[in-house]
Amino acid sequence: MIVETPSKVILFGEHAVVYGYRAVSMAINLTSTIKINKINERKIILNLKDLNKSLSLNLNDTKDLNISNLDNNLSDFKYCLCAIKNTLNYLNIEPEFGFKMEISSKIPVSCGLGSSASITVGTIRAVSKFYNKPLKDDEVAKLGYLVEREVQGKASITDTFTITYRGILEIKNNKFKKIKGSFEEFLKSCKFLIVYVEKRKKKTAELVNKVAKIKDKDIIFKKIDEIVEEALKTKNKEDFGRLMTKNHELLKKLNVSTPKLDKIVNIGNIYGYGAKLTGAGGGGCIIILVNEEKENELIKELNKENVKIFKCEMMN
Numbered sequence: 001m002i003v004e005t006p007s008k009v010i011l012f013g014e015h016a017v018v019y020g021y022r023a024v025s026m027a028i029n030l031t032s033t034i035k036i037n038k039i040n041e042r043k044i045i046l047n048l049k050d051l052n053k054s055l056s057l058n059l060n061d062t063k064d065l066n067i068s069n070l071d072n073n074l075s076d077f078k079y080c081l082c083a084i085k086n087t088l089n090y091l092n093i094e095p096e097f098g099f100k101m102e103i104s105s106k107i108p109v110s111c112g113l114g115s116s117a118s119i120t121v122g123t124i125r126a127v128s129k130f131y132n133k134p135l136k137d138d139e140v141a142k143l144g145y146l147v148e149r150e151v152q153g154k155a156s157i158t159d160t161f162t163i164t165y166r167g168i169l170e171i172k173n174n175k176f177k178k179i180k181g182s183f184e185e186f187l188k189s190c191k192f193l194i195v196y197v198e199k200r201k202k203k204t205a206e207l208v209n210k211v212a213k214i215k216d217k218d219i220i221f222k223k224i225d226e227i228v229e230e231a232l233k234t235k236n237k238e239d240f241g242r243l244m245t246k247n248h249e250l251l252k253k254l255n256v257s258t259p260k261l262d263k264i265v266n267i268g269n270i271y272g273y274g275a276k277l278t279g280a281g282g283g284g285c286i287i288i289l290v291n292e293e294k295e296n297e298l299i300k301e302l303n304k305e306n307v308k309i310f311k312c313e314m315m316n
Ligand SMILES: Nc1ncnc2c1ncn2[C@@H]1O[C@H](COP(=O)(O)OP(=O)(O)O)[C@@H](O)[C@H]1O
Pocket: 048, 049, 050, 051, 075, 076, 077, 078, 079, 080, 103, 104, 105, 108, 109, 110, 111, 112, 113, 114, 115, 116, 117, 119, 202, 203, 204, 205, 279, 280
């Protein structure tokens, strides 16, 4: 069986959303793929193809794994192991046989596009279907969120819920609303470029914990929340882009941007309607709202910077 799962971009509100403030996020068609097959042993074999890592463990040990105590060299397995553990426990499965799971992905790892949430949601769907107990979206999303929270210590529902329900979501107080109607139509008319700028030195968990230590963070979060409120009422690209850039300026104040991210965001401002980092920051990806009249110049400028451009669409 094969399970394909999207990734996401946060259009507004990352970090602030962890503390209950608003965010807007969108599922995109850069996907991860999980292949799961039966093996006739009471074992789980995990193969992370992109990371060139594999692991074999007894089924019996999986259900009470302590994720925070995992060996350092197993850290890349944290999300999928935690997802397997929580799914088996939630479904109360006492499996007679195990499986081999192969994970591969088009999503750049640890770049702000929710690769962890995509792997988590994909694993939950794959394992529950494999044992013939497929879960509803509400269950997948909730289990996924609990995995991200367990692995990271702190998390919002943004990534896992967006990736489970797809489309465009507004998140507030860790609750979500699917965005439909005129704002969805407006966003569908927008062309976004995702630009992979540089490798991230820190994982999401570390960046979220770094922001947690900022004393005046709530003042910044409130300003971000006002931007999200304004963005949700916007129906023209100039204003939407300007608000994206304003959000980026506030993310800079949270110390989650880098000089290279700022440089590429600046190019996005000059040749597009606006730009910002997306996800936890500290490197990774930015998102640019394209001004079609200047798109060729934008691409030309970006190509001088040794970055990778992804053309993605919303995934419903
Ligand atoms: N292709 C992949 N194969 C296996 N695990 C992956 C893959 N992509 C992401 N992961 C998991 O997600 C982690 C990165 O998550 P995170 O730091 O939250 O970044 P992101 O912004 O991409 O979600 C990796 O350390 C690994 O555990």
